[in-house]
Amino acid sequence: MTTHAQKSTESTESTESAESTQSAAYGDSLAGIYDLLYPPSPEAGLVADFVHGLRPAPATLLELGVGTGRLAVPLAERGFRVHGVDSSAEMLRKLAENDITSTITSSVGDFAVSTVGRRFDVVLLALNTLFMLPSQEQQIAALRNIREQLADDGVAVLEMYDPMVFHGLDEPTVRVHHLAADSLVIDTVQVSRSQQTALVVHTVLGPGTVRKVPEVSRYAWPSEFALMARLAGLRITGRFSDWTRTPVTEGAQRHICVLEREA
Ligand SMILES: C[S@@+](CC[C@H](N)C(=O)[O-])C[C@H]1O[C@@H](n2cnc3c(N)ncnc32)[C@H](O)[C@@H]1O
Incomplete structure (x- = not known):
């Protein structure tokens, strides 16, 4: 496990796996063009509003699969104390370039098998990144890691596409x-x-x-996701189809789930 230091250095606790190498390859290959694929858009501000409505800044926030900071940078600008984890050192290098607040810390790690060793008010896993884990077991493991890294009264926010x-x-x-x-x-x-x-x-x-x-x-059905979350000791407390809190209805193309630790 390597650790990437930006403004501060933290180690992640994990076991290396073949999947870590695969996801690192994806990130390393796309880091150079990621900001062209996902250019800055008003959506990042809506995500910051959404999170702020759950736990206001300066809450601590862990973004798993942080990428180049499309969301992390606006969240840090909003005053959240952000730590990002990514399997790709190249993605984190771009994140460091993009971080105009110079406050975001980061570490290289596979969020299915590693934790950063402390707890956060908010854990964010956006843009279908849970589905990049190729098995149900790994997705449950990631949800368990999320639970472990949530403060007692913390919230997790996961954005996933509808499998249809x-x-x-x-x-x-x-x-x-x-x-x-x-x-x-x-x-x-x-x-x-x-x-x-x-x-x-x-x-x-x-x-x-x-x-x-x-x-x-590897996509999961909403009912399967709810069960995986329960197995991981999390319960869903909100479900929306966009970042302005529109309720999920038939035909919704994505699900934004808010989760809390099961007592
Ligand atoms: C679709 S991008 C999303 C980036 C960012 N969260 C955003 O919303 O723009 C997925 C990111 O997750 C990272 N990633 C994929 N699998 C991972 C894993 N198992 N552990 C850590 N990072 C992973 C990739 O390297 C990539 O940077």
Whole structure:
């Protein structure tokens, strides 16, 4: 386990696994273009408002799979004391560049198997990142780690897509994202309904270069997620379809769940 130091250094407690290496490869491959794939948008401010409504700044906040700080940086600007964990050292390097508050601390680790050794008022796992863990067992392990890192009166916030986004696809699908005048990403998506997985191959085309970055997303149904959370000692106290707290209704494309420690 390596530890990445920005403004402060913390170690994570874990066992290295093949999956850590895989998720690090994903992050390391996409770190250079991540901010083009997910450019700054008003959504980050809505996330900060949402979290502030649950536990106001200067609450302590742990973001798992923090990436380049799309959310962590605006949260830190809002006054939250943010620590980010990511399996990719490259993502954390970009996070350090983007952190204009110079307050965000970070460590390299796999959130399915590691903890940072202290507890937080808020734990955030956004943008479907739980589904990047390729098995139900690992997803439950991650939820247990979240529980362990929550203060007694802390809240966890998880954002996940509704599985029908992929499960409903009848054949392999292609999506194109323009990055810049001379680069784009083509995503091919292939679903295994029996495995509850979507294999997304990101083909990155730049000037004179082609790279392929595979990503397996193991999706969980909302009822399955609720059961996994209970097994991990967490209970769902809120469920919304967007960051403005719109209730989940039929056809909602995502679920934002608020969880607290089971007594
Ligand atoms: C979809 S990105 C989300 C980044 C950021 N949270 C956001 O909302 O923009 C997922 C991030 O999680 C990281 N990641 C994936 N699996 C991980 C794992 N098991 N442990 C730690 N980080 C992981 C990736 O390297 C990547 O930076």
